[in-house]
Amino acid sequence: MACSEFSLIDRYFNRIQNTRRDVVAGIGDDCALLSIAEKKWLAVSTDTLVEGTHFLTDISPSNLGYKSLAVNLSDLASMGADPAWMSLALTLPAIDEGWVSAFSESLFQQLDYYNMQLIGGDTTRGPLSLTVTLQGFIPEGRALTRAGACIGDWIYVTGTLGDSAAGLAILQNRLHVKDTQDSQYFLSRHFRPQPRILQGLALRGIASAAIDVSDGMIMDLCHILARSNCGARINLEDIPTSAALRRNTTPDQARDLALHGGEDYELCFTVPNIKCGTLDVALSHINAPFTRIGQICPRSMGVQFIHHQKIIEYNWHGYDHFIQTYHSES
Amino acid sequence: MACSEFSLIDRYFNRIQNTRRDVVAGIGDDCALLSIAEKKWLAVSTDTLVEGTHFLTDISPSNLGYKSLAVNLSDLASMGADPAWMSLALTLPAIDEGWVSAFSESLFQQLDYYNMQLIGGDTTRGPLSLTVTLQGFIPEGRALTRAGACIGDWIYVTGTLGDSAAGLAILQNRLHVKDTQDSQYFLSRHFRPQPRILQGLALRGIASAAIDVSDGMIMDLCHILARSNCGARINLEDIPTSAALRRNTTPDQARDLALHGGEDYELCFTVPNIKCGTLDVALSHINAPFTRIGQICPRSMGVQFIHHQKIIEYNWHGYDHFIQTYHSES
Missing domain, CATH: 3.90.650.10 (PurM-like C-terminal domain)
Known part of the structure; x- marks a missing residue:
């Protein structure tokens, strides 16, 4: 992998964005550091989108940026969680600045809308795929799960x-x-x-x-x-x-x-x-x-x-x- | 994707494992639910390993299972974090039960060693790659970062x-x-x-x-x-x-x-x-x-x-x- 090229790409994801108070350190070190409110549960969801399996090959970068976040947000929604942080692992077959620019633009628009912050991830070379991990909060004991339905509901x-x-x-x-x-x-x-x-x-x-x-x-x-x-x-x-x-x-x-x-x-x-x-x-x-x-x-x-x-x-x-x-x- | 086959694979990752008290709900719902100790920072690290870029094509599943966790743990180590939870996104070109069995065996051995728990992830079909997100804890204000070196140190x-x-x-x-x-x-x-x-x-x-x-x-x-x-x-x-x-x-x-x-x-x-x-x-x-x-x-x-x-x-x-x-x- 040509790291210098990939560092260039990383810049698109390290732009000035809404910063949340609970992000002590975001992108730029080995780990993100996050502070956590008391009396909250953390909800964590991971989804991978692979070209040809989860999206058509000719999807626009803007639509892919939107969808990669939206489908994960949906998992948080189903548990009643309030979204907070995103980690993005992006694997790209080649460097295409136009593609990355449109993808990240669309992603950040949605992150801003939900007052979320990209806290880290990884950019690597390989067949196009994305893995998104989202984290959000739920007051202790108030999560919506799959397990609570009762006869008559x-x-x-x-x-x-x-x-x-x-x-x-x-x-x-x-x-x-x-x-x-x-x-x-x-x-x-x-x-x-x-x-x-x-x-x-x-x-x-x-x-x-x-x-x-x-x-x-x-x-x-x-x-x-x-x-x-x-x-x-x-x-x-x-x-x-x-x-x-x-x-x-x-x-x-x-x-x-x-x-x-x-x-x-x-x-x-x-x-x-x-x-x-x-x-x-x-x-x-x-x-x-x-x-x-x-x-x-x-x-x-x-x-x-x-x-x-x-x-x-x-x-x-x-x-x-x-x-x-x-x-x-x- | 033949989901029935992939559900079979998922079973390898849903085995009985050491359960941590702070995992309210692990694999099996839309999100994992986690409770968090007070006065701690959360350290989050994400790494992707792609065949041909980060490991040779003929790597054994056992070595890959080991390494995918070890390289991420190393990021937590460098911040002084105590590892706790793992999310795994595994993309496989085909179903090979022997491969998945050896991979997961090796992974769980290490998770047990560090008293960590696999809290979720995603198994998809596509070119072989893995994205691992690890989370760990650091007492507030005690993280080791890259930014603190001073002249004379x-x-x-x-x-x-x-x-x-x-x-x-x-x-x-x-x-x-x-x-x-x-x-x-x-x-x-x-x-x-x-x-x-x-x-x-x-x-x-x-x-x-x-x-x-x-x-x-x-x-x-x-x-x-x-x-x-x-x-x-x-x-x-x-x-x-x-x-x-x-x-x-x-x-x-x-x-x-x-x-x-x-x-x-x-x-x-x-x-x-x-x-x-x-x-x-x-x-x-x-x-x-x-x-x-x-x-x-x-x-x-x-x-x-x-x-x-x-x-x-x-x-x-x-x-x-x-x-x-x-x-x-x-």
Whole structure:
């Protein structure tokens, strides 16, 4: 590796940025040094994005900079954490200053928006990939986990589902959308997902369990069910989809994209009946749309899909297919 | 990515391990949840290892598991931090259970040794690379940084230098060592560097600046000099080398390997004259060899090399060459 060149690149990540009081020493030594508020838990999340597996090869550096932070923020959101620090490990095949400049610009814009600080990382030469580690805070004992759902709790999701998967389908010529505005909307939902940080904070003390929808709503709900040792009943008519999605797909397509599409980065969460009033107030207060889609039931009942008040057969094991859609061979 | 296969792999990293009291929730949710002792700073370090750039393609999984943790621990050691938690992002080209099993076995052995816990990470498909983020603790205000060296402070290194580079030279047929024991010694120093954690802890309150020797002793000392705004005088006769290195190389080769070889993962540190007695006691107490190699001087004097009490001309800008030795084209 030509270190002099890489030092040049490092400069893009060592620019003047918002500095947080809790960062004693950021980039420039062997470790970052951080001071920690009392009575807080630290929430730590790590995600790797690899070219061809997690993003298409021709993604713009600006979109990649945005997305690499957003998908990790979504993990913090799902635990109800307040984001603070980022470590970035960036592996690049070659030096392209224009690329790094656009990537870092987009990254820092988002860091500033969330009052976060880049505290360190590593820049190396190799096939394009990124590993992001984010850290945030949660008041002791108030984290939203996957393990707290109880029988009778209501199941909710924020926002609408399936739009990001529609965006990916457009990029891969599997879906053709004539209306430019709709097409742009899907692409924006795919490239610029909005992590539901405020929703996560609002759900502290209200939700009994939560997860972010990255792999597909059903798949992610199943993580809650497995950890909480429960089953679920899902009302298919209640799955929230955008008007754009309904306009540009058949009802079956819309349902499949919403249930399995993945990368929505909405929150899926459960709430005990007694707290539903508080939920309405808390999420309305921050103007955050959310929809009740079902109810937690005993584990023995598995996952049931209800359509027009009847249990229907629905084969929902389509997960691997959707993840594979990034691969060039698919 | 075939997630079912990767879930299988994840099991290797989710085994029963030493659990630390400060880990509220480890692997298995969107984030790890950690509780933090009061009056401590958190030290965070991230390093990426890429095949062909940071390790040879035919490295054994066991050596890679060891090294990926050791090189990061060395960063914590250089700040005087007590290691606690690890996040691992592992990108693999294909599923090879034997490989993952040997890798994780070696990793967990070391984690157990240091009473550390793997708190999370990510397993993805792609070209082989690893990103490790380690976190550790330092009592508030007691971190060893690169910025504290003052004129007159003595410069020290732990252990001996150049052995790891000799091991790499053997692997690449640039150095031929007949004696099997010596050869094994060099390879062991290359594949199994011992992070100087105890030395780092012992140097708290004694060293004015410290760094770990990863890029080569002179290069790393220069990082201290740059941050501390100083120069240095180095006594070439005092650079500590092993008897094995001296037996198998010319004096010039030994000196070059010791000064520039890199990956020694010893500590290079500075100590004010008044604390030299305390230093002797502290490092003798843990049976850690160390050697005085020079003295901090004004920045205007740059880096001077002394041989037989005379300043000599010595071209030490050989850095890029040594790092490039991992590349197959070199």
